Amino acid sequence: MRSSSLIALAMLLPTVASAAGFAAEHPSLAIAPFTAVQAKEHQQQWAKHIGKDLVYTNSIGMKLTLIPPGEFVMGVSEQGTFPQLRQNMLRSDNLLDRVPATSGGLLTEMPGHRVRLTKPFYLGSLEVTVGQFRRFAGETGYKTDAEQGLLYGKPYAGDQPLRTWRNP
Known part of the structure; x- marks a missing residue:
């Protein structure tokens, strides 16, 4: 019995060691709730860790902010x-x-549920303006569902014409 306990412990130690190594290699996850100051600290730590800027400006002038990995409740209860x-x-x-x-x-928006972000990513700091979207659509040829005659992913069969960002 004693030798089986030692074998189990020997098998467990590398797992514990690698988990401890993982925690030491990466900044802590941003687990909500946290303050604005703590949020900024998480962002700065992750930006430094991945070697990226905290705020990135894309080719059409939109400012994007780094969102670190972590957990939060999405939705309402x-x-x-x-x-x-x-x-x-x-x-x-x-x-x-x-x-x-x-x-x-x-x-x-219901039910509220816990969400885990596993990797950092950039998110627009401000809403997208019509001018920015027009430039994006022009450069990429992107068409919205409404411009393709779709409503919620299905062909639109209503009486009124579909409204789009080009035809509000």
Whole structure:
């Protein structure tokens, strides 16, 4: 019995050692919740680790920010965010804020679930302007689903013409 315990320990040690080595080789994962200061620290550590800039400007002038690997909750839950959003919608004087939560808007955000990002990536720091999108579409020949006559990936069969970024 004693020798089998030693064999098991000998088999386990390389695994523990390699796991410890992995942790020592990479910055820690950005596990939400964290503060803005902690987020910036994670970004800077990962940018240095992979030898990339924290902010990258692409060929059409868009600024992209490095997002480090980590974990966060994506979506909303009925217990947490959902009731607060619903209250805000009911109190708002802006009709656009009063879109019923049951119309598919908020329901498509449920349930909240844990997401793990396994690699760093760049994400646009600001929204894409129509001018930037026009330049991108012109340079690449990209066509949106609506421009291809599709709605949610299926051929559009409605009475009204489809609206696109070119024809709002």
